[in-house]
Amino acid sequence: MDCVASFYNIPCIIEFKSANRIKPLADEPLQLAAYSGAINRQYGLRPNNTLLIVTTPQETIAT
Secondary structure (H helix, E strand, C coil), rough: CCCCEEEEEEEEEEEEEEEECCCCCHHHHHHHHHHHHHCCCCCCCCCCCCCCCCCCCCCCCCC
């Protein structure tokens, strides 16, 4: 996991990803669920919110 922080005053597990293009999510939700389970097991916390941030390069449209 990349970060545990408050997003609009909501505690979240945050994962940052980069991709070459916009694409459907595949394994990322499962990965975030695993992070939640790990935090629960390691620290006894029960995080309720996760946030996935995906960055892509700026695409130029030729006209």
